[in-house]
Amino acid sequence: MEDEPFDRELLKGSIGLLILRLLSSRDMYGYEIILEASRRSDDVFRFKEGTLYPALHHLERQGYLRSYWQTGQNNRRRKYYGLTASGRRLAERRHREWLHFTRAINAVLAEES
Amino acid sequence: MTGPNPLVAKVLAQAHLARACHRDEVAEELAGHLQDLADDARARGLGDEDEIARITAARFGDPDLVGRAFSRVYRRDRLLIATAALAGLALASVILMWALVFVVQAWASASLGFVPTQSMSPEHLDREALLLGALTLGYLGMFVCSRFTARHQQFRAIAVTTLAALPFIGGLALWRPVPAMLVAAALGAAAVVWALECCRPSAIVRLGGLVAFFWVAGGLAHTRMAAGGDVWLTVLPTCAAIALACHCTMALAHFFDRRLLAPRAV
Structure with a gap:
C-alpha cells in the first residue's frame, strides 16, 4: 500500500499477535482473516496478503495453530485455522504483553506532549 | 482457473518445499486465496480480467518474498531430508564398497588357488572393512563439506574433514593404535580421491x-609386508575394485x- 498510515515494519512485527487474536474468536481461513483484520481496523490493516500464509504455517508448525480443510460455498475447499490450547495461552500472553507495552509507550508519549 | 496460477508457481519456485504434500497444500491454499480476491473484484463490478489480475497481484505482494518466507518456515524439513539422504548415501556407499571389494578379493584368491575362507581371515576382513x-x-x-560450506574451495574440505576426524583417530589411537593408523591412512587416501x-x-x-593410485599404495604396502615379485599383480584386482567403488559411490x-538436495535448495 502506498498510502500506509504507519511503518510497515510495525505491522510485520505484530502479525503473529493479530493472527492469534483474530483466531481467538473463531476458526477462519486465510482470506477471512484478512477481511476480518481489515474490518476491525477500519481498513488500516491492509497488508500484502501473501505474507499472511507463511506466518500461518509458521504458527501451525510451532503448534500454536491447527488446521483442517472444509468445503464451503461454491464447492470450494478452504483451509481453516484455529488455535490450539498452547496457541490460546500464547494469544493471551502476547495480548497482555502488548497492552503493557502500549501503555508504557503511551505514558511516555503523553508526558512528552 | 486453468493450470497453476503464475503467482502460485512463483511462490512454489522459491519455497523449495521438500514434501509433495506441503507443495500441494500451499498451492491449493494460495490458489483459493487468489480466486477469492478475483471474485471480490468481480463483485465490486470489475469486468476486465487483466485489471483483475493486476489488482490481485498487487494485493498479494511479491511472490518471491512470499516463497522465501515459506522456505524459511519449512527449512527444518529440508535439513531432515538432507540428513536422512546423506546418512543413506553413506550407508549405501560403504556397503557398495565392501561388497565390491570383498567379492573381487574372494574371486582373486580363488583364482590363485587359495580357499577364500582361509585366505580372508576374520582379522583381515575386520581391518579391510575398517580401512x-x-x-x-x-x-x-x-564432498559434504565442500557442498555445504565453500562450494568453490573444495580443498578446504580436506582440512575440515581431517580436523573433524582427528579427535576420533586420537581417541582410537589411545585404545587400539593399529586401527587408528588404518583410519589415518584411509583418510589420506580419501584426500587423494577427493583431490582427483x-x-x-x-x-x-x-x-x-x-586405479593407479590404489595400485601404487596397495603394492607398496604389500611389498613391505611380504616380499615377492607377484605381489603387484596380486593386489591389482582389489585395487581396481576399490577404485571402481570410489568412482561409483562418488557418482552416487x-x-x-x-536429484534430491539441489532441487530442494538444501
Whole structure:
C-alpha cells in the first residue's frame, strides 16, 4: 500500500499477535482473516496478503495453530485455522504483553506532549 | 482457473518445499486465496480480467518474498531430508564398497588357488572393512563439506574433514593404535580421491587415476609386508575394485545432490 498510515515494519512485527487474536474468536481461513483484520481496523490493516500464509504455517508448525480443510460455498475447499490450547495461552500472553507495552509507550508519549 | 496460477508457481519456485504434500497444500491454499480476491473484484463490478489480475497481484505482494518466507518456515524439513539422504548415501556407499571389494578379493584368491575362507581371515576382513569404511566416509565427508560450506574451495574440505576426524583417530589411537593408523591412512587416501575428483577430469581419466593410485599404495604396502615379485599383480584386482567403488559411490553422491538436495535448495 502506498498510502500506509504507519511503518510497515510495525505491522510485520505484530502479525503473529493479530493472527492469534483474530483466531481467538473463531476458526477462519486465510482470506477471512484478512477481511476480518481489515474490518476491525477500519481498513488500516491492509497488508500484502501473501505474507499472511507463511506466518500461518509458521504458527501451525510451532503448534500454536491447527488446521483442517472444509468445503464451503461454491464447492470450494478452504483451509481453516484455529488455535490450539498452547496457541490460546500464547494469544493471551502476547495480548497482555502488548497492552503493557502500549501503555508504557503511551505514558511516555503523553508526558512528552 | 486453468493450470497453476503464475503467482502460485512463483511462490512454489522459491519455497523449495521438500514434501509433495506441503507443495500441494500451499498451492491449493494460495490458489483459493487468489480466486477469492478475483471474485471480490468481480463483485465490486470489475469486468476486465487483466485489471483483475493486476489488482490481485498487487494485493498479494511479491511472490518471491512470499516463497522465501515459506522456505524459511519449512527449512527444518529440508535439513531432515538432507540428513536422512546423506546418512543413506553413506550407508549405501560403504556397503557398495565392501561388497565390491570383498567379492573381487574372494574371486582373486580363488583364482590363485587359495580357499577364500582361509585366505580372508576374520582379522583381515575386520581391518579391510575398517580401512574401506573410513576411506568411503572420508571422501564423502569431504564432498559434504565442500557442498555445504565453500562450494568453490573444495580443498578446504580436506582440512575440515581431517580436523573433524582427528579427535576420533586420537581417541582410537589411545585404545587400539593399529586401527587408528588404518583410519589415518584411509583418510589420506580419501584426500587423494577427493583431490582427483576436484580436478574434474573425464570419467575414464579419473578412474584410471584412482586405479593407479590404489595400485601404487596397495603394492607398496604389500611389498613391505611380504616380499615377492607377484605381489603387484596380486593386489591389482582389489585395487581396481576399490577404485571402481570410489568412482561409483562418488557418482552416487553427485546423483543424490542433483536429484534430491539441489532441487530442494538444501
